[in-house]
Amino acid sequence: MDNQIRTILKQHGKLGSDAMSLAEDADLYQAGMTSHASVNVMLALEGAFDVEFPDRMLKRSVFESIRNMRAAIEELTGGR
Amino acid sequence: MTKPLENAQSIAREIARVHADDVDRQARFPKEAVDALRSAKLLGASAPVALGGLGSSVTELVAMCQALGQACSTTGMVFAMHHIQVASMVLHPGTNGAMAKYVKEICEKQWLIASVTSEVGVGGDLRRSACAIETTGDTFSVVKDATTISYGAQADGLLLTARRSADAAPSDQAMVWLRPGDYTLEKKGNWDTLGMRGTCSPPFRVTAKGKADQVMTEPFSDVGPLTMVPFSHLLWGGVWLGLATEAVSRARAFVRAEARRSPGAPGANALRLSELQAQLQSLRSLVYAMADEYQASLVNKVDKDLLLSVGYALRLNNLKLVASQSIAQMVTAAMPICGIMGYKNDSQFSLGRLLRDSFSAQLMINNDRIHMTNAQLLQVYKDDS
Numbered sequence: 001m002d003n004q005i006r007t008i009l010k011q012h013g014k015l016g017s018d019a020m021s022l023a024e025d026a027d028l029y030q031a032g033m034t035s036h037a038s039v040n041v042m043l044a045l046e047g048a049f050d051v052e053f054p055d056r057m058l059k060r061s062v063f064e065s066i067r068n069m070r071a072a073i074e075e076l077t078g079g080r
Numbered sequence: 081m082t083k084p085l086e087n088a089q090s091i092a093r094e095i096a097r098v099h100a101d102d103v104d105r106q107a108r109f110p111k112e113a114v115d116a117l118r119s120a121k122l123l124g125a126s127a128p129v130a131l132g133g134l135g136s137s138v139t140e141l142v143a144m145c146q147a148l149g150q151a152c153s154t155t156g157m158v159f160a161m162h163h164i165q166v167a168s169m170v171l172h173p174g175t176n177g178a179m180a181k182y183v184k185e186i187c188e189k190q191w192l193i194a195s196v197t198s199e200v201g202v203g204g205d206l207r208r209s210a211c212a213i214e215t216t217g218d219t220f221s222v223v224k225d226a227t228t229i230s231y232g233a234q235a236d237g238l239l240l241t242a243r244r245s246a247d248a249a250p251s252d253q254a255m256v257w258l259r260p261g262d263y264t265l266e267k268k269g270n271w272d273t274l275g276m277r278g279t280c281s282p283p284f285r286v287t288a289k290g291k292a293d294q295v296m297t298e299p300f301s302d303v304g305p306l307t308m309v310p311f312s313h314l315l316w317g318g319v320w321l322g323l324a325t326e327a328v329s330r331a332r333a334f335v336r337a338e339a340r341r342s343p344g345a346p347g348a349n350a351l352r353l354s355e356l357q358a359q360l361q362s363l364r365s366l367v368y369a370m371a372d373e374y375q376a377s378l379v380n381k382v383d384k385d386l387l388l389s390v391g392y393a394l395r396l397n398n399l400k401l402v403a404s405q406s407i408a409q410m411v412t413a414a415m416p417i418c419g420i421m422g423y424k425n426d427s428q429f430s431l432g433r434l435l436r437d438s439f440s441a442q443l444m445i446n447n448d449r450i451h452m453t454n455a456q457l458l459q460v461y462k463d464d465s
Binding site: 016029030032034035036039042043046052053054055058059060061 | 301305385386462
């Protein structure tokens, strides 16, 4: 799952650093992800993992690191 | 001791209102009203008492903006823009506490602070800068070509956005506090506009240097969504609500005078007034509900998660969109009520200045840009909570 998230970040995150080698708890907003880019990341994640993030998850803390995104997706897929 | 809000209301009534037409006609800074606000210590309203301010809540600040905006939109907007800057410094004191020290100085000296966010070449995008802060040891320098600085020439200090360093990305911005004497301004154009003429907002080149601790440690990617954008939309909303209140009040005075001349069943104008009053009430509710919600988030030590959510960004943007569109509609709707007396510039029912000022609202951060942002956010937002 991490690799898929990293690939999406690479495509849509507009990060200043390499998404494939970022620490999983690195702050993506500090790494240059704008709110505009983060929406594209959310859309791509919803498509790739066949999930819908409910509004309560649509906040910066959920998408600020690879680890937090993975936790959110796992919560929605229930480990399916 | 009279309360800060009452002071602002009496300055609005007794000073800002008296000079409003002259400020507009001559496109001059509302000096009398700003001097009065300064004397009443109201330029420190948004700072806490501990830093020498008046400790006014966001809701009180909105009410001050409304009162000033009703009397003179320009004065209201200057007051609003000043406090957006002060609040950005108050709420982001930085790890070294430097901003708190500077806020204290601002309150003590009652300095007026202008904003330098716009820049040539970034296309109106608040969240990108071209210019960069160059730090050498414990000093910095920066040069910025701003497309507009409201009351730039009349302000005592500036709060400016720039890239944090020469090699930073356009979105990696910091805010910089510029004290009097830290900068020079080179005027690059004029400010001869349809409305909001007394805000005196021409383009300038800012050339500045100062001490390194004048650069905010917190990134603008936090200061923007947590403080500057909410304060902007709320305080502007207060000014616009005041403007609309004035237009409705002029229409109401006209209808009342008509009714007194020939008492009887309400005529067509009275029905138009009824529609207008409903629209005004809805705007007032919207502005104050959003102010109360934001104030509550501040009291709860800034509920960052709420303020940085897609839902909050959408609602705050909608406040700006709805308020800015509805005030132009309301002034326009007041025009047929007041008729030729509204059309005249020298009548007590005149609507010309209000109508011209109202059009600025949809342009200061262009509504199209905000719709584009909302359109994007709506691709993920479900409105399910």
